[in-house]
Amino acid sequence: MAKLNLLLLLVLLVCALGLVTSQHQARKLFSRLEAEQGRARELEIEYGQLQLESSTWGLHARVERIASGTLGLRAPDPRRVRVIELRDAAARQ
Amino acid sequence: MSAASASALVRLPVWRARFVLFAFLAAFGVLVARAVYLQALKTGFLQEKGDARYSRLLEVPATRGRILDRNGDALAISTPVKSVWAIPEDVKASPAQRQRLSALLDMVPRELEQKLSRNSQDFVYLRRQISPEAAARVAELGIPGLYQHREFRRYYPGGETTAHVVGFTGVEDAGQEGMELAFQASLAGSPGSRRVIKDRLGHVVEDVESVRSAQDGKDLRLAIDGKIQGLAFAALRNAVETHRAKAGAMVAFDARSGEVLALANVPTYNPNNRAKLSGAQLRNRVITDLFEPGSTLKPFTVALAMELGRVTPQTVIQTAPGTLTIARYTIHDAHPSGALTAAQIIQKSSNVGAAKIALSLPREEMHELYRRLGFGITPQLGFPGEASGKVRDAKTWRPIEQATMAYGHGISVSLLQLARAYSVFARDGDLVALSLVKTGMTAAGRRVLSAETARAMREMLEAAVQPGGTAPRARIMGWRVAGKTGTAHKQEKGGYAAHKYVSSFVGFAPASDPRLVIAVMIDEPGAGQHYGGAVAAPVFAQIMQGALRLMNVPQDAPLEPLGLPGEIEAAKEST
16 A cells, blocks of 8 residues: 555656646747747848838839939830730740 | 553543634634635635736737738838837936937937936937937947837838828828828737736746737738839929929829829828928829819710710811800810811810800700719729819709810819729720729729710820820820820919919820820929920820830830921910
């Protein structure tokens, strides 16, 4: 009887320690999850800022100013543009 | 001896045992009572106190949705910024630190002192919405009593180009104008909250429950095409400057889907920096302003007459001597001609001809047509402050009014309504519903005219931009264009101002299979020219040419250089 009790006590102890460890593990994992979620938010914000930047750099007015001013580009004369009908292109292949 | 003593021990007085037993029972009873009191009666209070030690309710902020153009380019994005605030009593900073702080916050040192000296207040914003970098440098100063919190600020990369469509938000991140206001509910989302357990150091160690999950605002994809918008805005601003006009407005939409591809106003404002805003800058002249459209209404009068079988494009109407007197009013033609066919009345834009045709029509029919074209009715775009325009009840029309309405006076519409009405000609007789939000599909229209009438009118409108018409400058190389000019005297103090005009042009292209409808309006051109064909038509042509190229619309006209009219011919450009 006493032996059984002792055994049960031992089992109880092991279980209790296991519980403590798993709880600790869970919290550690959770804090990592939190950190990663925080990072995801930061990246989301950075993505927004980069999008903002790209929109600002890619502004039509700016592109046109640089194209015609710095690079000396201009829209081609419509007479020198060849229009290709997609249907024809598909038929030729 | 031992037996005696043992019996002496046994023979203790009975009351002693009972007393001890009673004492134990009483103590136990007290414990039970206390337990019941704590567990059953005060449990709520205790639970609360316990939770307050470690459980926290965290606010989960929702990010405001982005506004994108039809190609996915950002027109409005929220990004976090910091606001610096202080509890003046707690602030302990050396003079050098204060100097640094005022420099970082871009403030005059005296202003900073003033804010910090207000002892009565226990909370004062030093600067709202500064960049995260500047905020980090403020934090590095390590001044006690100085705090920061995160806010969102809205940025508009399109700036003044898209200001009138997109609108803007206020400091509290709520929409104040334009689409920001119209779609406030879906853009804003709703912040959530969650209950967590925090340890002694303030780290979150466990997520207990999500009280309300945060709903981020939904992105809004507009029908606007950033490139066409940019092109249109530049052309419009250029024209307003060249003609020293008071204002200008334009709208362009896809004839098939009814999606508004560009909508621009001059003067405009920069939504990123709204320090000095005037009402004139804020006004969205396309949607919320009304004007008398002038001759751009003539095609509808003639179309109705054709629909009712009163005229054909070949019917000859005498417009000589260029004036028509009804009661005590006289209608004038800018350039008197003789007998004109109905088609020539549109081409030359004869007021007298249009008035004569209108007078042959029942006024109820004209009124009904205007209603069916959407005049006098809110366009239902979902945009704040849409103007519905004014069309008076047909019963109150006198003949002179019926005659002037034929060429667009005595009726007021918004530029958007006018452009939309032209979809009737561009779409074989049905009126399309416009949308500022991308739909990506062909829109069904509501029939207003028969397809035959619409096609015939398309030909007549094409003639109006040919040499001999009122707007040869509206033509572009490669595509056939159709459209109508308008030059209206401005209304002022109950009458018409002699030298103040609104010049407009509404048209579409390619004429063989219309894809794009554009309306341009220039308010009070002040540099000599004021006819729609000279002021508004070139803007139309410039935008149309670029937009058709961007939209990859197949060409339907031979590529020949256009003979632009010389000065003499330009002078003939009429209303």
